[in-house]
Amino acid sequence: MLTPERVEGWDVPALSALAETDVAALLALDPAPEFVLIGTGATMARPPRAFxxxxxxxxxxxxxxxxxxxxxxxxxxxxxxxxxAAALMPLDA
Incomplete structure (x- = not known):
């Protein structure tokens, strides 16, 4: 995960299971980020609508x-x- 303040590892879920709690560190930014880039691995895919x-x-x-x-x-x-902020999934997942 990337923020304007730091880089940190994360327990990468399956994209289909991505939830708000998985990016809690990004949501803790003050002020909140304008948007979050979701890197979906080697190919583009859509995150869950609920997320x-x-x-x-x-x-x-x-x-x-x-x-x-x-x-x-x-x-x-x-x-x-x-x-x-960004949450990047590995290319080989």
């Missing part, structure tokens, strides 16, 4: 893409000093 709805209820957007694209987007957006 997206829970994040949006907190006012946090969700952008899903493959993990390589998410890492590139992270670098560009942080270069623009955007307050974002």
């Amino acid at each position: 997206v709805a829970a994040m949006e209820a907190r006012g946090i957007g969700v952008e899903a893409m493959d993990s390589r694209a998410a890492a590139r987007a992270w670098a560009v957006l942080r270069g623009e000093e955007r307050w974002i």
Whole structure:
């Protein structure tokens, strides 16, 4: 997981089981991130609707893409000093 303040490992769930509690460290940011990049591994996939709805209820957007694209987007957006977070799944999962 990546935040503007730190990098930390996480217990990566199956994408289909991704829940708000899995990204609690990202939700603890103050202020909350504008949005969270979800790196879905080697290919793009959609996170569960319940996860997206829970994040949006907190006012946090969700952008899903493959993990390589998410890492590139992270670098560009942080270069623009955007307050974002990322949860990247491994490429071999």
